[in-house]
Amino acid sequence: MTTLTAPANNLLNVEEIRKQFPVLQREVKGRPLIYLDNAATTQKPQVVIDALVNYYTGYNANIHRGIHTLAEEATAAFEATRDTAKAFINAPSREEVIFTSGTTDGINLVASTWGRANIGEGDEIIVTGMEHHSNIVPWQLLCLEKKAVLKVIPVSESGELELDVYESLLGPRTKMVSLVHVSNALGTVNPVKQIIAMAHKAGAVTLVDGAQSSVHLDIDVQDMDCDFFVMSAHKLYGPTGVGILYGKRAILEAMPVYRGGGEMIKEVTFEKTTYNELPYKFEAGTPNIADVIAFKAAMDFVKEVGKEKVAMHEQELVEYATAKLEALPGLKIVGRGSHKASVVSFVIDQVHPADIGVLLDNQGIAVRTGNHCAQPLMDRYCIPGTVRASFAMYNTFEEVDQLVAALQKAIKMLS
């Protein structure tokens, strides 16, 4: 075992940050919780929990319709989240920010509406070999329905997209390029700007899955020039069940509606319904008001702590963990891209990831093991899955040390 000293942390006051996350005070199996499953979902700070409680205790009402005080307050808080989200991803206008139930919902919305209207027989949709199932299955369903073709940008041994192959996949029939910004299983940060420019040159529309990236990277949809961007609040210290879909105005306006119901309509008669303007056109029914409101608190919190500082802290954790883990005999890091965000995925010779997961849990450490909902990617590496440690702003170098020690113990028990 090489001796590595943790870098002096002068970026963030992690101790102070930890105090704001109530769950981090608890114990698991008699030990203080070490939560390293942040790519699955992050823990919630008190301000987010307060926002939820305050809404339900102070001004719970349906939005956009009542004229009473509570409805006004709830509507204002709900719409304030849209403004914050617009700034968070640098969207040109608030009308281009649509609330969804999360990333998966956003992709399904685009595949079902834009897809059905624009994809025909023989058309081609490109995804990558490192997609989460949620950015594969909606397109597969669409291809099946329309007799279209799904093409895949391969992943190199180091976990990066093979852009020369991508170039050869682009053609006159390419209608959509839908790709993940940051891989949940490998941590690879994809060069989305370049990939989008290449897609646009071929006349294709693009969608970026920002489920993992939105918490770690600065998101600027205008600079990326993506046509669609989707993300989830719960991976960003916010509540579950809410996310956003950003779309370029012209495309959203031309897109058929998704679900029918209240809020998305302008006028309804039994002969004909006319639809509401953006963004409400895509927000049928009573939305997830409480969680949308609390989502603002999460974005404000991230902004206040400082995304850049957090990203640097997480980068140091990744580098420290990678170096320490690599020193363990038989351990191999999966995903060695030059640009990674907050994820260390690994396998160990002769040991199944699930066995490691059980033994780490017994030592109070939460990691993810398995295929990470990315079976095609695991097949590409011929592995059943990996052990994944993923970091957030509240993780410490000491926790990495404890992970390594717990892992050594697990390996010893299993061998």
Add this chain to the structure above:
Amino acid sequence: MSETLNIRDTEKEIVEEFGLFDTWEEKYEYIIDLGKKLPALADEFKVEENMVKGCQSTVWLTASYRDGRVFFQADSNTVIVKGLISMLIRVLSGHRPDEILEAQLDFLKEIGMTTHLAQTRSNGLLAMLRQMKNFALAFKVKNEM
């Protein structure tokens, strides 16, 4: 196969054995050891139709029926699940279909293995238990026909 003990007795026996362990390490070392000792299933049985797939571990399960009793053979690609399987086989194998169908299998909870029975996608153990009972039911129905 212990023919003298009924299912509940074997369960109690296992619970008593686990009572001797003071730490989680001892418990898991025992389970890992059981997993390693369970004979591997021959490759001819490791086929798709015998597979009980979880998103973390894969279990292969087959059963045979002799003299009114069901005998199980199983394997897994993860050693802890294999250890748990070994205990399930010890408890259930060699019993009559009715006994297997009625078995509550509380011992898994009593020895603190509830994590492995959680309703998650993560392991094939719960699915395997269901499959063991399905086998018992199938043999019972076939027998009564």
